[in-house]
Amino acid sequence: xxxxxxxxxxxxxxxxxxxxxxxxxxxxxxxxxxxxxxxxxxxxxxxxxxxxxxxxxxxxxxxxxxxxxxxxxxxxxxxxxxxxxxxxxxxxxxxxxxxxxxxxxxxxxxxxxxxxxxxxxxxxxxxxxxxxxxxxxxxxxxxxxxxxxxxxxxxxxxxxxxxxxxxxxxxxxxxxxxxxxxxxxxxxxxxxxxxxxxxxxxxxxxxxxxxxxxxxxxxxxxxxxxxxxxxxxxxxxxxxxxxxxxxxxx
Amino acid sequence: xxxxxxxxxxxxxxxxxxxxxxxxxxxxxxxxxxxxxxxxxxxxxxxxxxxxxxxxxxxxxxxxxxxxxxxxxxxxxxxxxxxxxxxxxxxxxxxxxxxxxxxxxxxxxxxxxxxxxxxxxxxxxxxxxxxxxxxxxxxxx
Numbered sequence: 001x002x003x004x005x006x007x008x009x010x011x012x013x014x015x016x017x018x019x020x021x022x023x024x025x026x027x028x029x030x031x032x033x034x035x036x037x038x039x040x041x042x043x044x045x046x047x048x049x050x051x052x053x054x055x056x057x058x059x060x061x062x063x064x065x066x067x068x069x070x071x072x073x074x075x076x077x078x079x080x081x082x083x084x085x086x087x088x089x090x091x092x093x094x095x096x097x098x099x100x101x102x103x104x105x106x107x108x109x110x111x112x113x114x115x116x117x118x119x120x121x122x123x124x125x126x127x128x129x130x131x132x133x134x135x136x137x138x139x140x141x142x143x144x145x146x147x148x149x150x151x152x153x154x155x156x157x158x159x160x161x162x163x164x165x166x167x168x169x170x171x172x173x174x175x176x177x178x179x180x181x182x183x184x185x186x187x188x189x190x191x192x193x194x195x196x197x198x199x200x201x202x203x204x205x206x207x208x209x210x211x212x213x214x215x216x217x218x219x220x221x222x223x224x225x226x227x228x229x230x231x232x233x234x235x236x237x238x239x240x241x242x243x244x245x246x247x248x249x250x
Numbered sequence: 251x252x253x254x255x256x257x258x259x260x261x262x263x264x265x266x267x268x269x270x271x272x273x274x275x276x277x278x279x280x281x282x283x284x285x286x287x288x289x290x291x292x293x294x295x296x297x298x299x300x301x302x303x304x305x306x307x308x309x310x311x312x313x314x315x316x317x318x319x320x321x322x323x324x325x326x327x328x329x330x331x332x333x334x335x336x337x338x339x340x341x342x343x344x345x346x347x348x349x350x351x352x353x354x355x356x357x358x359x360x361x362x363x364x365x366x367x368x369x370x371x372x373x374x375x376x377x378x379x380x381x382x383x384x385x386x387x388x389x390x391x
Contacts, residue, residue: 031292035301035309146279161290165341166375231347234289235311236335239326 002141011141017177018145023160024091024174025049025127026152029120031161033153036106044109052116056153059120060146063128068142070133077189080129081182087126088178092171092219133181136188144237172244175214175219183211253282255354257345259375260287260317263360267390268321271358275330283332284354285325287317288344310338342378349383357387 033056037048106112114220129151135141152160163169187196187207196203256271258264275281289310314336325332337344349357361376380387 007366007371028292032300035305038305115300122299159294165290165312168340231344231351232291232338234307234338235314236333238331238333239322 014134014141015248018131019148020177021130021134022149022152025210026149026228029123029153033116034117036112039107040109040112043179047157048109048112051113055117056120057150060124064122064142064146064149067132074190076187080133081186084129084178084182088175092175092223094223110198116216130178130181133185175215179215180208183208251281251282253355255284255286255349257286257359258321263362267360270390279361283330284346285318285332285334286337286348287314288337288339288341289314291339305387311336313346331352342375345379346382354385356385359389361389361391
């Protein structure tokens with residue numbers, strides 16, 4: 001199948017898209033793993049991180065397998081495309097809306113691994129839908145996408161945060177990319193594909209461009225509505241004499 | 251009294267900025283020195299869904315304190331009094347906001363001094379801070 005894709009250069013474009021997706025959507029996995037293992041005793045911490053990472057990889061493989069099967073069913077590419085559109089809009093929001101009030105980092109190895117695996121399942125879903133969309137059924141590309149995401153899960157967190165801090169435009173481009181993939185995916189749905197067959201060939205590009213533009217517009221609008229929060233200071237003090245500590249934890 | 255903000259990131263460039271501030275501290279004008287490190291915010295809804303705000307704050311605090319440690323040791327050894335802060339957010343934006351809100355007189359920060367293409371690719375927190383502030387910003391190379 002990919003011989004055809006190779007010929008028109010679309011293969012390498014898909015490779016580039018998949019790497020971009022892995023970077024954009026994979027960075028937070030490592031952060032969650034590190035955070036979930038923070039309260040473990042030192043000798044268990046590495047064990048927790050190792051099992052958490054292995055769990056993340058296994059889950060991702062299982063999820064992509066199901067995703068590929070599911071996307072072949074009628075209407076599910078439409079659902080996938082809409083999900084992807086939403087993931088793109090969400091990526092562009094400066095402050096997360098959810099917060100886990102009162103969920104404390106587990107102090108036991110099993111608890112930490114459980115947190116990591118559940119978090120991984122949710123986080124991998126974004127990545128898997130996007131990779132499946134960009135690969136468009138090509139198993140070689142899917143495998144490549146999963147392999148590239150693994151080092152990012154393991155080592156990538158700080159690098160991804162740094163990259164996004166220096167170049168906020170990456171996030172906007174990433175959101176638009178997800179919209180582009182969503183737009184392309186929707187016209188290949190089993191139900192819709194025959195309808196579009198009759199229309200001119202370049203139509204999937206029009207749909208893709210509409211998806212990218214849609215994410216860009218909705219994403220920027222929503223982001224603008226969020227007012228900037230107060231400057232967040234997590235610790236502070238005076239030397240000599242550490243008298244007035246600010247906001248430090250007991 | 252000159253109120254000086256010294257943002258540090260653990261790089262050798264920040265070390266040299268501290269050298270410069272230690273020189274300033276030996277001068278005639280007394281300094282009200284503030285050492286600050288900005289931890290990059292985890293702007294991921296996912297991380298926030300599974301980890302409490304307290305734990306994320308504690309994580310940032312530990313990471314920030316680890317960065318500040320060598321600078322604090324050097325200031326303590328030199329007998330210079332100072333305040334220290336760990337902030338969370340976008341690096342340049344947080345430094346500039348802190349400088350404005352706390353009415354600093356000047357900012358001293360290290361810069362890698364790259365130019366041209368590297369500058370374009372790597373970006374520069376220092377350049378970004380200068381653009382956001384009206385007070386003098388000393389860049390130490």
